[in-house]
Amino acid sequence: MISFLMRRTIPRCRAYSSQTTSELTKVEVNEKTGVAVVTLNRPPVNGLNVAALRSLEKVIGDLETNKCKGLILSSSSKNIFCAGLDLTEIYKPDQEKLKSLWTAFQDLWIKLYGASFPTTAALNGHAIAGGCVLALSCDYRVMVPNSSIGLNETELGISPTAWIIASMQNVLSKRSVELALLQGRIYKTNQALEIGLIDEIANDKDETIKKCEEFIAKYSRVQSLAFSLTKRELRGKAISELTSNRQGDLQFFVDSINNPSVQKFLEKYLQSLKSKKN
């Protein structure tokens, strides 16, 4: 499947080179269509630490500069798209690193949610918490069966901030957002389709990518400038609200994580993840 994708400078996605491909984020651009497949590559679960967030943010910035025709966000894992922020970075955290983590997440969201080209998430597995935020920041989501997606923050003892709520409100009905967030619900693939959290189901990873390509192809007759201006009109308010309150948003995150009851929960939660294997 991937063999038709080329890592080299191409006419449709100008002067894009493989230099920005790092171990954490692989980039392959289709020579014919100018569409980039960007693959998260931080085993075992694509946990988002500062390096992974910054790597993805840089790739999106480069695609923007090089007038990419569309983005398909995927994962190198067999059954996990992304398990969210790296929990080991928020349990007993180093305070400076914690700030860097959230700042990097804010920066990435601003770039991905505001991207001037069509963006899609090829969900070849679970997309939890921060992983769900990545998917929600895209324009379209295709998921394989028997996976899970959602924002479980209230279960973890914290509350999602305004830009995360806005990303979900952009996709779901008001009622569904309330139920999803207040219950901290994680949805199975078919339930996610029912409420509109994903747009399509595909049989396997290759098919998720194919369906994302088909979605992006629908924009081939749309003028790029009109596309980006319309998207900015639709999403700009949520982005401006974050950019004008970055410090407050960061403080809220830092305070939430440092709350002793959240730390206590995280300890048990990490133990329960580890003990699954025993």
Ligand SMILES: CCCCC/C=C\C/C=C\CC/C=C/CC(=O)SCCNC(=O)CCNC(=O)[C@H](O)C(C)(C)COP(=O)(O)OP(=O)(O)OC[C@H]1O[C@@H](n2cnc3c(N)ncnc32)[C@H](O)[C@@H]1OP(=O)(O)O
């Ligand atoms: C929590 C505080 C957040 C504060 C935010 C405040 C305000 C803003 C609110 C919302 C905005 C969005 C913010 C998001 C925060 C986050 O993203 S926190 C991360 C939450 N993620 C999860 O709860 C997912 C946990 N993982 C799982 O449920 C499962 O691992 C899985 C993804 C369903 C996969 O299951 P599977 O059985 O295939 O694999 P394992 O569970 O065996 O995992 C393998 C291995 O990986 C470790 N691991 C799993 N998830 C994480 C992770 N997120 N970070 C780090 N490590 C992780 C797991 O412990 C195993 O390790 P091993 O035993 O050493 O092999």
